[in-house]
Amino acid sequence: MDILNVNPTRMEMAKLKKRLAVARRGHKLLKDKRDELMKIFLDVVRKNKELREQVEELLTKAHQSFLVARAVMSVPVLEEALMFPKQTVELSVKTANLMSVTVPRFSYAASVPQSDDADAALEWDIFPYGFATTSSDLDASMQILASALPLMLELAESEKSAQLLAQEIEKTRRRVNALEHVLIPQLTETIRYITMKLEENERGNITRMMKVKDMMLEQMYRYRERM
């Protein structure tokens, strides 16, 4: 592992030790974040999968009925029937915060003339056409689509959340790995290098002092001449 290009001084070492402490702390926090994100992500994606299965099934059914309707009705009549929709959907988007990932929350208001009975409203009020000239398969298709609408929005919400979470997890994982496999080893290596360099200097110093002491004693007492 490469070491950082620094001067082997105590100052630098103190600085590096501080950086290492921060890196370790950051690593631990990011790891916790990643684990928690993963937990949330799995919940979201499982829901996403279920919703997608449901929606695809419903839409396939709706398409089948629609195809039949199209086969028995002429195209202009069909288009005319659907030209002016009665129901308009107003979507409002709020955002929620999942582990600092901003995810959308959709809620919708369908401005269909509501009667007191919710079922009756769903059954009658969405059809923008009269029943005289249209096929009953079209009604069936519309009904399925109307019931699929809340699910489709839920699907949009969870699928988008899953995508955003996946992105955040990928980012966090990269950071964790960079800290774990690059920055922290680099810092520890550099600190080790400085410690050894300092010890080496210390030893060099001691030897020098001993030598100097010898020379001074020699000068003072002239051991060699007395021998």
Added chain:
Amino acid sequence: MYKIGVIGDQDSILGFKAIGMSVFPAEDWERAGEILEQLARENYAVVYITEQIAKDMGDIIDRYKDSLMPAIILIPSNQGSLGIGMRNVKKSVERAIGADILFRDA
């Protein structure tokens, strides 16, 4: 207030008009891409695209993958599901976890 858009071939998406979504018929993916870019600029929070058309639009759809809006959701067209939508869910699992642990048995 935000709106919901649907892009796809005429026959697959006409029905969505009746439940209050805005439908944008497109015959090929180039036209669909133009529409999608336009919808992303306006306040469309969710755009549903039929798999039939979306299968050639990978790049354009991926561009909006990491932004909050619009949420682009693939839906089956009247020719049935191609499984692309499900594959995208699988892809995001792989992206997040590195291995596919949810669809192993599927």
